[in-house]
Amino acid sequence: MDIETGRMQERISLELLQLNAATAESALSSGAAGLDPASVAAISRMNALRERQLTRGRKLGAALARIDAGTYGLCCQCEAEVDASLLEEDPAAVFCASCSAERDAR
Numbered sequence: 001m002d003i004e005t006g007r008m009q010e011r012i013s014l015e016l017l018q019l020n021a022a023t024a025e026s027a028l029s030s031g032a033a034g035l036d037p038a039s040v041a042a043i044s045r046m047n048a049l050r051e052r053q054l055t056r057g058r059k060l061g062a063a064l065a066r067i068d069a070g071t072y073g074l075c076c077q078c079e080a081e082v083d084a085s086l087l088e089e090d091p092a093a094v095f096c097a098s099c100s101a102e103r104d105a106r
């Protein structure tokens with residue numbers, strides 16, 4: 001396997017840190033908003049963003065756990081090696097190219 005897990009671990013940890021900072025920020029700003037329609041819309045956009053951040057955070061956490069377990073870079077579905085280029089693009093990627101194409105098609 002030609003994936004440098006140490007470097008990926010750094011990238012994932014860094015993204016998690018940035019994500020946690022962003023999540024804390026959005027929690028603060030949504031608490032300060034009023035209840036007029038524009039604010040309600042802003043809050044719901046914020047909640048959608050927060051939801052995505054939480055999902056991303058879980059994915060990144062899972063990727064770190066896989067590095068610890070030694071299963072990082074293996075497809076969660078077929079256990080083939082995930083392309084290094086896919087992991088470059090998204091260090092938290094869990095599916096190989098063919099499995100992720102299959103899932104996208106669903």
Ligand SMILES: [Zn+2]
Pocket residue numbers: 075076077078079080095096097098099100
């Ligand atoms: Zn696969």
